[in-house]
Amino acid sequence: MTDSRPLRAPPRAYVIAIVAVAGATLVGQIAAPYTSHADQAMVYLLAILVAALGGRGPGLTAAVLSAAAFDFFFVEPYHTFAVTDRSFLITFGVMLAIGVAIGSLVNRIRVAEAESRERELRAKAEQLRSTLLSSVSHDLRTPLAVITGMATSLRDGAVGEQREELDTIVGEAQRLSRILTNLLSITKVETGAQPKREWVPLDELIGSSLARLDNELADHPLTLDVADELAHVDPILTEQLLVNLVENAAKHTPAGCAIRVHARRDGNAAMIEVSDAGPGLPAGPPEQVFEKFFRGRGVKPGGVGLGLAVCRAIALAHGGRIAASPGPSSGAVFRVWFPDDGAPPKLADEPELARAV
Amino acid sequence: MTQAADTVLIVEDEAPMRRFLSAALQSHGFRVVEANTLSTAQRLAVEQHPDAILLDLGLPDGDGLSLVRDLRTWSSAPVIVLSARDREDDKVTALDAGADDYLTKPFGTSELLARIRVALRHARAQRVPDDPVLAVGAIKIDQARHEVSVDDGAVHLTPIEYRLLVMLARHAGKVLTHKQLLHEVWGPRTHHTHYLRVHMAALRRKIERDPARPRWITTEPGVGYRLLDR
Numbered sequence: 001m002t003d004s005r006p007l008r009a010p011p012r013a014y015v016i017a018i019v020a021v022a023g024a025t026l027v028g029q030i031a032a033p034y035t036s037h038a039d040q041a042m043v044y045l046l047a048i049l050v051a052a053l054g055g056r057g058p059g060l061t062a063a064v065l066s067a068a069a070f071d072f073f074f075v076e077p078y079h080t081f082a083v084t085d086r087s088f089l090i091t092f093g094v095m096l097a098i099g100v101a102i103g104s105l106v107n108r109i110r111v112a113e114a115e116s117r118e119r120e121l122r123a124k125a126e127q128l129r130s131t132l133l134s135s136v137s138h139d140l141r142t143p144l145a146v147i148t149g150m151a152t153s154l155r156d157g158a159v160g161e162q163r164e165e166l167d168t169i170v171g172e173a174q175r176l177s178r179i180l181t182n183l184l185s186i187t188k189v190e191t192g193a194q195p196k197r198e199w200v201p202l203d204e205l206i207g208s209s210l211a212r213l214d215n216e217l218a219d220h221p222l223t224l225d226v227a228d229e230l231a232h233v234d235p236i237l238t239e240q241l242l243v244n245l246v247e248n249a250a251k252h253t254p255a256g257c258a259i260r261v262h263a264r265r266d267g268n269a270a271m272i273e274v275s276d277a278g279p280g281l282p283a284g285p286p287e288q289v290f291e292k293f294f295r296g297r298g299v300k301p302g303g304v305g306l307g308l309a310v311c312r313a314i315a316l317a318h319g320g321r322i323a324a325s326p327g328p329s330s331g332a333v334f335r336v337w338f339p340d341d342g343a344p345p346k347l348a349d350e351p352e353l354a355r356a357v
Numbered sequence: 358m359t360q361a362a363d364t365v366l367i368v369e370d371e372a373p374m375r376r377f378l379s380a381a382l383q384s385h386g387f388r389v390v391e392a393n394t395l396s397t398a399q400r401l402a403v404e405q406h407p408d409a410i411l412l413d414l415g416l417p418d419g420d421g422l423s424l425v426r427d428l429r430t431w432s433s434a435p436v437i438v439l440s441a442r443d444r445e446d447d448k449v450t451a452l453d454a455g456a457d458d459y460l461t462k463p464f465g466t467s468e469l470l471a472r473i474r475v476a477l478r479h480a481r482a483q484r485v486p487d488d489p490v491l492a493v494g495a496i497k498i499d500q501a502r503h504e505v506s507v508d509d510g511a512v513h514l515t516p517i518e519y520r521l522l523v524m525l526a527r528h529a530g531k532v533l534t535h536k537q538l539l540h541e542v543w544g545p546r547t548h549h550t551h552y553l554r555v556h557m558a559a560l561r562r563k564i565e566r567d568p569a570r571p572r573w574i575t576t577e578p579g580v581g582y583r584l585l586d587r
Contacts, residue, residue, distance in 0.1 A: 134444075138415065141441050142371050145462035149377040152465030153384070170465065177463055181442055188443075199551040201558035206569045208576035226569045228562065230555070236445060236579045261569075347555050 013054025017062040020047035025069045032074070040074050041091050048095055052102035055110070059103025060096070067092040129191050133184055140180055148173040171215075178247075182306045185240050186292075189313045195234035197318070199344055202226050202263040202270065205235065209242035210261075216247050219255035225262040231270030232340035233318060241314040244307040245274040245334050253278030253331075268342030269320070277331040286324040311336065362388040363477060366407035368398040368424065369439065370416050378411060381466045382473075395419040402428060409476055410436045412456070414447050422451055429455035435476035445579030452534045452580070459532065459580075475530035475586070493529040493586050494573060496564065498522060507564055517542055518560040521553075525574065525584035534581040557582060 024047035028040040044066040052059030071081055075088050083089065148170055155166035189195075203226050210217065231238070242261075249259045253276045262273040281289060288294055290312040293305040308324075315322040315336050322336040365387045369375045372393070379389045390405050392398035395416045402410065402424075410428070414421040425436055435457040440448050448459045457476045460468060491498040495508045505512045505522065514522065520542045525533060535550045543552065561568040575583050 137441055137443060141462050142374060145464070146371075146373040146377050148463035148465060149374075149381065149469075152467065153377065153381050156466060173463060184443060199554070201554055203558050203561060203568045204554060204576050207561075207571050208578045210570055211575060222570075224567065224569045228558065230551070236443075239578045345549075345551055345555075347552060 009055035009057045013051070013058040014061055016054055017051035017058040018065065020050045021062050021065040021069055023047065024066065025073055028070075028074060037074060037088075037091075041070060041095075044070055044095060045098060048099045049102060052099050053106055054103075056100060056103030056107050059099040059106070061099075063096045063099025066099075067095050070095075126192075129188075129193075133188060137180070137184055141177065144173050144177050144180070148177070179306065181240065182244065182310045185237065186306060186310045186313050189237070189310075189317045193317075195237050195314075195317050197232050197234055197340075199230045199232055200235050200238070202229055202231055202272070205231060205233070205238050206242060206261055206263060206272070208235075209239045209246065212239075212243050213246055213250070216250045217259070220250050220253065221256075221258045223258060223260040225260070227264035229263075229265045229270070230344040231263075231265075231272075231338050232344070233270070233338045234314075237314045237317070238338070241311045241336065242272065242274075244311050245272075245336070248307050248334075249274055249276040249278070249332070252276075265344075266337065269337040269339040271335060271337050273333060273335045275327055275331060275333040277327065277329075280326050280330055281324055281332045286326075289324050290322065362386065363408040364388045364390060364405055365473065366390050366392065366398065366401055366405065366410045368392045368395075368410065368416070368421065369413040370394070371413070374413070374439075378469070381469060385466075385470055387473075393417075395421065395424055398424055399427065402432065402434075406432075407434055408480070409473055410434055411439060411473075412436055412451075413439045414444075414451060422447075422454055425451055425454045425456050433480060435480045437472055437476055448580050449534055449536070452532065453536050457531060471530075471587075479528065479531060491523065491526040493526045493584055496522070496526065496573060496584075498526055512563050514560065514563060515556075517556050518563065521556060521560055522564070522584075525582060529584050529586040532577050532581055532583045536581075538581065 021044070024043045027043050028035070031039070048059065048062045048066055051062030068081065070091070071083060071088065072079060076084060151166050151169040151173065155163055155170065158166055206224065206226055210222070246259065246261065253259070257276060257278050260273075260275045262275070264271060290308050291305075292309040294308070295305040311334075312322050315338070318338050320336060320338045322334065325333050325335075327333050365382050367375055367378050367382075367389060369378065369391075370393050375391055375393065379391060382389050390401050390407065392401050393416075395418045398410075398412075398416075401407070412421045412424060421438070425438075428434070428436065436451075436455070438448060438451045438456045438459040439462060440451075440459055441462050452459065457479070458472050460472055489499065489501040491500065497506045497509075498504075500523065503519065505514055505519065521538060524538060524541045535553055536548075539547050539550070539553050542556075557574065558568065561571055561574055564573060565571045573585055575585060577583055
């Protein structure tokens with residue numbers, strides 16, 4: 001058991017147990033001329049009760065000590081642990097039972113308390129994280145939206161050089177917005193947000209990602225080989241991953257260089273592969289490209305080196321993995337696997353609509 | 358082709374954003390009224406009878422969602438929600454509550470105008486009877502004969518695919534949420550989005566030349582689908 005912390009009573013609780021029993025013995029001795037065995041046993045039970053509030057260990061300790069002290073001081077023959085009257089065994093039994101019962105109850109309440117406190121803390125952290133993320137997101141996105149919006153308004157009426165300049169403003173604002181999206185996604189995933197997994201056709205995942213990359217893909221012929229199969233993934237996070245992978249390929253290859261996207265099921269996983277025929281991976285171990293803030297040499301300035309780190313974070317959040325390797329003859333190949341239970345839902349075949357009336 | 362001064366109510370608490378929206382719309386012939394709080398928006402919606410409403414969901418004095426719900430009890434003016442990329446749940450809630458469409462920040466003037474025009478067109482089309490033949494881009498649907506063609510080539514659909522396509526075509530240019538499509542095609546009790554996704558994938562394989570780069574049926578991730586009308 002790893003979480004025994006709330007179960008172990010502090011040493012203080014044992015001291016209280018011993019003092020309580022000693023106190024009960026003292027009270028019993030002083031009051032002995034005026035009281036019966038039953039009264040003395042009740043005083044010990046009170047001591048056990050007090051000690052058991054410290055947990056099962058102190059409760060049991062007090063019960064054993066009480067039984068021994070009661071026997072030693074108040075049961076004939078006095079000052080021995082011998083018992084002549086068997087009925088006292090019942091008294092000892094009751095003492096033990098009460099000590100253990102109350103102690104266990106206290107333990108259980110403590111564990112429950114600790115658990116609910118932990119749950120509360122976790123919920124609070126989650127709440128804080130999402131509030132922080134959404135306010136950062138809002139505060140940074142609003143100015144970006146204004147810049148993009150106004151620049152497009154001006155661009156519509158502009159000509160020549162000015163139009164190009166405004167194009168640059170719009171493009172850069174959009175790039176900043178993508179960097180922000182990456183920063184927010186990696187923060188979200190790395191601080192423990194769970195992917196919302198659904199069965200999604202591979203076509204749909206790839207289609208919605210490519211739709212966001214029209215500008216980046218303008219100079220790159222694209223080959224698609226996508227099986228009619230399903231992946232069990234968070235569609236929004238996975239789209240972000242694919243956008244980053246394809247954007248990375250477009251960014252690191254010269255204009256005109258082809259990019260291929262291939263997706264299919266591979267055992268109990270969906271596998272998506274993005275490959276290019278560009279200059280290939282930078283020197284060094286291939287995994288380094290997934291490090292945060294890693295930037296290949298000779299890369300056009302402006303990247304922050306987050307795109308592939310986001311890809312890895314999202315793959316890991318799905319319990320999957322991502323790998324980079326050199327292409328068969330040239331270029332780079334990125335593969336990502338999203339494991340699942342291997343049982344995508346099947347729908348009944350439906351007859352085609354009866355034609356004409 | 359905008360009719361004489363359609364009125365657009367802009368509900369947005371960020372002044373610079375309001376300025377951009379207002380300038381862009383006015384320069385394209387719209388009349389604009391602005392609100393920076395929910396209460397002003399509620400008042401202006403009643404007083405000005407706007408033809409369309411642009412609504413930022415996060416307002417200082419309340420949730421924009423309540424404006425959508427309130428508005429839908431008495432008005433059919435289209436509502437376009439302004440939202441960020443990572444707020445898909447908010448968009449879906451607003452759309453299912455009666456908002457007509459959304460724009461993801463950042464967006465440009467052309468997107469803004471396109472969304473408003475689609476929304477206004479749909480708001481007006483509700484008053485004219487349905488034509489049995491729906492034509493959206495290269496797609497033609499003969500509802501009387503249950504026949505579908507793309508670029509004049511016949512396409513054979515299953516009943517579910519047909520119903521999905523008709524629903525999308527009736528709302529061409531507008532986003533439809535997963536829930537709206539599921540409800541229309543399978544009835545109110547189905548919540549399995551993957552049914553919808555799988556049938557939509559099959560429909561795309563019949564309609565689109567390249568189903569992973571759709572020309573007509575686009576995916577709005579985390580929200581739903583849209584049939585492009587251009």
